Amino acid sequence: xxxxxxxPVPTSSPDLPPVERHAALPAGFKAGxxxxxxxxxxxxxxxxxxxxxxxxxxxxxxxxNTFAAAPVRLSRAHLAATSGDAxxxxxxxxxxxxxxxxxxxxTGPAGDADQLEIAGLLAGATGATLERTLHLSTGIIGTRLPxxxxxxxxxxxxxxxxxGDDALEAVAGALCTTxxxxxxxxxxxxxxxxxxxxxxxxxxxxxxxxxxxxxxxATMLSVLLTDATAxxxxxxxxxxxxxxxxxxxxxxxxxxxxxxxxxxxxxxxxGGAAVEPGTAAAQALGAAIEAVARDxxxxxxxxxxxxxxxxxxxVTGARDDAEARAVxxxxxSSSLVxxxxxxxxxxxxxxxxxxxxxxxxxTAVLEAAGIEPAEAATRAGTPVALDPExxxxxxxxxxxxxxxxxxxxxxxxxxxxxxxxxxEVVFALDLGLGTGTGEGFGCDLTEAYVIENSEYTx
Amino acid sequence: xxxxxxxPVPTSSPDLPPVERHAALPAGFKAGxxxxxxxxxxxxxxxxxxxxxxxxxxxxxxxxNTFAAAPVRLSRAHLAATSGDAxxxxxxxxxxxxxxxxxxxxTGPAGDADQLEIAGLLAGATGATLERTLHLSTGIIGTRLPxxxxxxxxxxxxxxxxxGDDALEAVAGALCTTxxxxxxxxxxxxxxxxxxxxxxxxxxxxxxxxxxxxxxxATMLSVLLTDATAxxxxxxxxxxxxxxxxxxxxxxxxxxxxxxxxxxxxxxxxGGAAVEPGTAAAQALGAAIEAVARDxxxxxxxxxxxxxxxxxxxVTGARDDAEARAVxxxxxSSSLVxxxxxxxxxxxxxxxxxxxxxxxxxTAVLEAAGIEPAEAATRAGTPVALDPExxxxxxxxxxxxxxxxxxxxxxxxxxxxxxxxxxEVVFALDLGLGTGTGEGFGCDLTEAYVIENSEYTx
Numbered sequence: 001x002x003x004x005x006x007x008p009v010p011t012s013s014p015d016l017p018p019v020e021r022h023a024a025l026p027a028g029f030k031a032g033x034x035x036x037x038x039x040x041x042x043x044x045x046x047x048x049x050x051x052x053x054x055x056x057x058x059x060x061x062x063x064x065n066t067f068a069a070a071p072v073r074l075s076r077a078h079l080a081a082t083s084g085d086a087x088x089x090x091x092x093x094x095x096x097x098x099x100x101x102x103x104x105x106x107t108g109p110a111g112d113a114d115q116l117e118i119a120g121l122l123a124g125a126t127g128a129t130l131e132r133t134l135h136l137s138t139g140i141i142g143t144r145l146p147x148x149x150x151x152x153x154x155x156x157x158x159x160x161x162x163x164g165d166d167a168l169e170a171v172a173g174a175l176c177t178t179x180x181x182x183x184x185x186x187x188x189x190x191x192x193x194x195x196x197x198x199x200x201x202x203x204x205x206x207x208x209x210x211x212x213x214x215x216x217x218a219t220m221l222s223v224l225l226t227d228a229t230a231x232x233x234x235x236x237x238x239x240x241x242x243x244x245x246x247x248x249x250x251x252x253x254x255x256x257x258x259x260x261x262x263x264x265x266x267x268x269x270x271g272g273a274a275v276e277p278g279t280a281a282a283q284a285l286g287a288a289i290e291a292v293a294r295d296x297x298x299x300x301x302x303x304x305x306x307x308x309x310x311x312x313x314x315v316t317g318a319r320d321d322a323e324a325r326a327v328x329x330x331x332x333s334s335s336l337v338x339x340x341x342x343x344x345x346x347x348x349x350x351x352x353x354x355x356x357x358x359x360x361x362x363t364a365v366l367e368a369a370g371i372e373p374a375e376a377a378t379r380a381g382t383p384v385a386l387d388p389e390x391x392x393x394x395x396x397x398x399x400x401x402x403x404x405x406x407x408x409x410x411x412x413x414x415x416x417x418x419x420x421x422x423x424e425v426v427f428a429l430d431l432g433l434g435t436g437t438g439e440g441f442g443c444d445l446t447e448a449y450v451i452e453n454s455e456y457t458x
Numbered sequence: 459x460x461x462x463x464x465x466p467v468p469t470s471s472p473d474l475p476p477v478e479r480h481a482a483l484p485a486g487f488k489a490g491x492x493x494x495x496x497x498x499x500x501x502x503x504x505x506x507x508x509x510x511x512x513x514x515x516x517x518x519x520x521x522x523n524t525f526a527a528a529p530v531r532l533s534r535a536h537l538a539a540t541s542g543d544a545x546x547x548x549x550x551x552x553x554x555x556x557x558x559x560x561x562x563x564x565t566g567p568a569g570d571a572d573q574l575e576i577a578g579l580l581a582g583a584t585g586a587t588l589e590r591t592l593h594l595s596t597g598i599i600g601t602r603l604p605x606x607x608x609x610x611x612x613x614x615x616x617x618x619x620x621x622g623d624d625a626l627e628a629v630a631g632a633l634c635t636t637x638x639x640x641x642x643x644x645x646x647x648x649x650x651x652x653x654x655x656x657x658x659x660x661x662x663x664x665x666x667x668x669x670x671x672x673x674x675x676a677t678m679l680s681v682l683l684t685d686a687t688a689x690x691x692x693x694x695x696x697x698x699x700x701x702x703x704x705x706x707x708x709x710x711x712x713x714x715x716x717x718x719x720x721x722x723x724x725x726x727x728x729g730g731a732a733v734e735p736g737t738a739a740a741q742a743l744g745a746a747i748e749a750v751a752r753d754x755x756x757x758x759x760x761x762x763x764x765x766x767x768x769x770x771x772x773v774t775g776a777r778d779d780a781e782a783r784a785v786x787x788x789x790x791s792s793s794l795v796x797x798x799x800x801x802x803x804x805x806x807x808x809x810x811x812x813x814x815x816x817x818x819x820x821t822a823v824l825e826a827a828g829i830e831p832a833e834a835a836t837r838a839g840t841p842v843a844l845d846p847e848x849x850x851x852x853x854x855x856x857x858x859x860x861x862x863x864x865x866x867x868x869x870x871x872x873x874x875x876x877x878x879x880x881x882e883v884v885f886a887l888d889l890g891l892g893t894g895t896g897e898g899f900g901c902d903l904t905e906a907y908v909i910e911n912s913e914y915t916x
Contacts, residue, residue: 064841065811065814065815066813066814066815066816066841066842066844066846067810067811067813067814067844067846068814103807105807105810105811106807106810106811106846106859106865106866107865107866108846108847108861108864108865108866109847109864109865110864110865111865140805140807141807141808141810141811142806142807142810142859142865142866143807143866144866211794253793253794254712254791254792254793255792255793255794255808255811255812255815256811256815257811258810258811258814333712334712334713335711335712335713335793335911336669336711336713336911339907339908339911339912340911340912342908342912343911343912343913345912345913348600349561349563349564349598349599349600349601350599350713352525352563352564352599352600352716353523353525353563353564353599353713353714353715353716354713355524355525356523356524356525356526356716357523357524357713357714358524359820362817362839380839381820381838381839383522383524384524386524386525388524388525388564388566389566389567401564401600403566406566406567406568407564407565407566407567407568407569407600408564408565408566408600408601445908445911445912446908447905447908447909449797449908450797450800450903450904450905450907450908451905452797453793453794453797453798453801453903454797454798454800454801454803454903455801455803
């Protein structure tokens with residue numbers, strides 16, 4: 001019998017800087033949030049972030065959903081207008097507005113007109129150029145935003161925008177819908193400079209998201225702010241692979257939202273020359289962005305609608321990282337794996353089944369992760385290479401399947417069940433085929449998820 | 459305001475012969491099932507079907523899961539051996555054995571050896587040639603089959619195999635795991651003959667399946683039997699597109715099983731010349747196969763684990779049928795649509811969101827549906843063409859979204875909620891782009907699904 005001590009359990013330790021779970025507003029921004037009455041509950045639902053020293057470099061990733069919401073389409077158009085980047089991936093921004101309670105998705109031309117009117121109100125209230133406004137919205141799909149409440153809310157909010165961490169916490173709170181906790185993460189790193197010195201910069205992130213979460217290219221709503229100095233396109237080239245390794249590995253319920261958006265704004269207030277692509281500074285800034293993104297994704301998974309357990313899947317030994325991520329994502333997306341986790345059931349057969357269904361991500365996700373376009377197009381959606389005779393599976397540290405020794409392994413089921421009764425459950429798979437690694441983040445499927453989502457609009 | 463009477467609701471009425479929900483064993487077969495003690499519950503778990511007049515032409519479709527179970531791999535090898543078809547899609551068969559309670563998946567080489575030993579036992583007991591045996595198994599992944607119980611069960615069962623409908627009902631019962639009802643469907647059609655006459659043939663089907671159901675190429679377990687005369691490859695060319703339009707449009711929980719298998723056996727006992735591809739007889743036989751497959755898929759969706767409502771999605775106006783099916787499948791696969799259906803909540807925004815996420819099926823599924831291989835490879839996984847300004851959505855007959863008139867439509871929410879409180883809920887979408895049509899079948903997501911699946915192995 002193969003015992004638990006025979007083979008080291010794969011663990012996840014990306015080479016990323018540590019993060020703290022609070023919202024540190026970087027220099028160069030002011031922010032605030034309040035309850036404008038968009039939500040019937042009276043909870044905070046309107047937030048604004050503005051730059052204090054001119055336009056910030058901005059990058060974004062958005063939902064691939066064909067019915068992208070009005071705020072997504074307007075933000076993309078604005079970024080394109082300020083940079084000339086036809087994809088709308090990066091540009092310049094002076095103000096961000098977030099509304100919560102109504103997604104302004106599938107609202108037709110009237111919804112687009114509403115969002116444009118909000119852009120005008122925001123520009124008027126903050127002094128920003130109209131095309132340097134960016135937009136986020138979340139909530140029920142198919143309902144219009146109450147413009148007069150947004151206008152009154154902006155009139156009340158803009159004069160009290162403030163620097164300081166409380167201001168960014170207020171924004172994080174106003175992003176939320178059914179979130180049970182606000183999600184924040186901050187890291188500080190030293191970026192090497194050409195002269196041998198360094199510039200200390202902060203990267204802070206806030207995010208919301210508890211349902212309709214299965215990002216394919218972007219994610220739910222998140223805003224990352226930094227005081228680093230970098231060109232818009234540089235930011236975009238750092239943000240996309242970070243999102244591919246973190247948010248794109250998050251699944252709560254298999255549904256990709258119409259409103260997924262991540263914005264990354266760099267004020268440059270920390271000083272220093274602009275971070276150039278390919279340098280040590282770019283690498284350090286990219287790691288900081290990924291560290292914040294990864295921690296926010298984990299917070300989102302842990303707070304999935306109805307969830308009681310964060311599920312982390314660690315995959316090693318794949319032919320490459322893209323295949324490792326595909327397996328990790330397939331496992332955390334499986335309804336049966338998620339239900340078994342809820343029951344503290346070490347039902348590893350479902351993990352094997354989900355791994356066997358793994359297919360590589362879409363062309364856009366593979367490209368974002370750094371794979372050449374032609375290769376990405378060829379490999380997108382193809383099955384991942386797996387060999388049952390090389391596969392190993394661990395459930396909360398217990399080796400349960402070892403293909404090289406005939407497959408199923410006797411293990412201490414009682415101990416495994418006990419270890420699964422925890423806020424985080426880790427499944428590990430070593431494919432035994434190469435050096436590719438990846439992680440996936442999800443949550444258990446509970447009765448509470450069903451109850452919460454069987455009554456939402458009415 | 460656009461009212462419900464303005465636009466005709468798309469309906470689903472495939473041009474297929476009517477089916478009856480009973481198991482009529484066609485001429486040329488004997489069958490039976492019993493409790494062999496594989497399941498701890500003591501319910502029926504072993505079934506055998508044999509041919510009475512020599513080998514039957516056989517065709518099959520199987521799971522694309524990389525960890526295909528031992529019975530899948532052995533069946534594929536046997537079909538290849540009897541026909542020379544390297545894909546293992548068709549061949550000749552004299553006996554089918556089904557075991558329930560253990561899937562014999564992820565059991566390593568020992569599981570393969572077990573299945574081969576079962577083949578030998580089956581051949582010995584029935585007089586079938588070893589390579590003309592086909593194998594089905596379902597149940598827990600990762601557990602071995604109890605060979606001595608299977609052997610004893612075969613000894614008891616083979617002498618009492620019988621003709622008659624009760625015998626096929628017994629097989630259907632022994633396929634089941636957590637099924638709450640047996641699934642059977644039968645149709646009788648007249649196949650035109652060259653001389654201007656016709657031959658009446660029966661196509662009967664049985665199936666099981668309530669969880670881990672999200673077929674990508676095949677399905678769960680099903681056996682179709684007919685007394686028609688046709689070559690194995692002809693059967694295969696009729697079975698694949700029928701499966702693509704029916705079982706591949708079924709999703710219960712988004713997980714594709716390791717054991718999915720459909721067998722179609724033709725005894726030829728009805729007489730007449732072999733059905734040749736491309737003839738009116740082939741079209742009639744294909745329609746009969748599809749009618750049985752479609753009805754079984756609907757029974758499976760309605761009996762999804764924990765389900766209280768069958769969800770049918772009808773899509774019209776797509777650029778082609780493949781795109782219509784992709785949209786229908788995306789809608790019935792959405793956790794949020796499923797939860798809303800459970801709550802009788804006409805939350806059409808989730809339907810729009812799911813439609814916006816629709817992507818074309820895999821290369822294999824597209825090829826099975828009749829798309830040329832090169833085109834299938836190019837289009838697999840790509841987003842479906844959708845135009846929000848042309849889209850219309852109906853919930854249980856109520857027009858709720860009309861892109862041509864600005865989007866959201868006021869509707870009688872109370873009446874819609876009341877109409878959703880039914881054994882079947884129909885969502886309809888007209889994409890307004892072409893003549894492509896398709897259907898999808900699913901079920902609501904309930905607390906009972908979570909409870910049932912959070913405790914299964916232990």
